[in-house]
Amino acid sequence: MTVLDAKVERLETDEATGYTAFRLGSFTFRRDEYFAHISWPKGNHIIEIDRFLRATVRDIGWGFFYGWIFFDDVFGTTNHYGTVDVFAGSYDKGCKDAGIDHLETFTAEAVSEAFTAISQDWISQGYDPLNAPLETGTPIGPKGPERTDPLLRAFIAADRMLGLPGDKPVRSDASGFPVNRAFADLDFDLPDVECEPGFEGQLHAINLFDHIARSDVTWNPSISAVTRANICCVTSEEHMLPVIHGNDRNEWFIQLSDEIHWNIADKNSGAPRGRIVMKAGDVCAMPADIRHQGFAPKRSMLMVMENGTPGLEQRYASGELKPYPVDFG
């Protein structure tokens, strides 16, 4: 694997729309009023702009997450934890058969800088791709004033558990996170913590549902509790996951409230395998050989369990570990 020593370059600015084009390696990125246009030496691809920007800011915010992030069936990134592949058509049967697929590997930093530069230029005030569509404006049309607030926010990663002294805080009214409109019907109380004299501050509990209900972003997990390399993430999900996730390991979902519909496809070819609907209390593994995309008709609460053991991706890729988690005996 050759890691290209490339950095993002600014190309021309379109006089009519005001948007700047960018190049990373041999990929170029242009936008017009409705679409992102991605080109590489052998091909071109078009992605609806809302979808492109929703995917881009999450991909950066997640640190490219685990494995494959497909912006759609054609374009995406693969995380190698330090380096990142940017690909077009590499996991799409049509592009492969036509011989137009293309993949380049960069440092994670270079991809992050490129996606950040593109987002900064292509996102105008009044539109936040981390918000649900009902809670933000639209990205279509010519360039408006650029946003001055951070494009990436609210990715909270607890070291041990949310709310512990010295660890990341739970969301609250005081910190500027009101309960979302979609969870206004719930009552949130606090757990009762009673410490014996001398043990003050040593017992700890939070209202996790309250923390999730106050998230102002969607499809953007934050870490709530960590057992060694086992990471418990929580997130609020509304509308659609704007990427298709192909994991390099097994991950698990526990649906805490409401429901999410998941489309499941073969990770390498994209061939559909079917669907899963998860309702409150349902638990389901997402095997390491699939890609999945979620759809949440109403804002819902999801818990994701990830195994963050370093090097796990290589043990799955080599076949040492099976691409599914449970031995039924």
Next chain:
Amino acid sequence: MAYKTRTGSLASYEKGVIELDDDLRKYAFSNVFEVAGKSAPYERVAVVQNLEYVAEVVRAEGDSPWYAAPHDEFAIVMDGEVTFRFVQLQDDQVPGHEGGAIRLGAEPNGPRMGRVTARKGHQVLLPKGAAYQLSSARPSVAIIQTVDGPETVKKWNDICVLKEA
């Protein structure tokens, strides 16, 4: 628009669907309320397994045994109300096995640290260095994030959807 949030309970839950052209065992689809509904009190039934890590579903009813683990564990109450009592372990009492909870013969003789009473949606730290006991006056449900250990019960064939309904 007014929204209606749906959470499940032992008494009322609706399972989703899994319709796949694949071996359903790879997805190990289950439901925590269904699992707890069929479990004996304080059976710690694995519903998630990520190599050495598990999440266990517990039907909390009456008093549990005392447990301790060589690492932090976390409990989320999904239905009802559960009280967790904690006793500090002396250094030589902290279990030395690889991982997961072990059952202690009785309440340890160390100092009582206090208690936490948690209801639906609450997450509780079960800290390394403390023994803990769960109590619940009526059947309740908790999920425990931990390591696969001697108390972890595996009955995947009984809890998972194996065929499309």
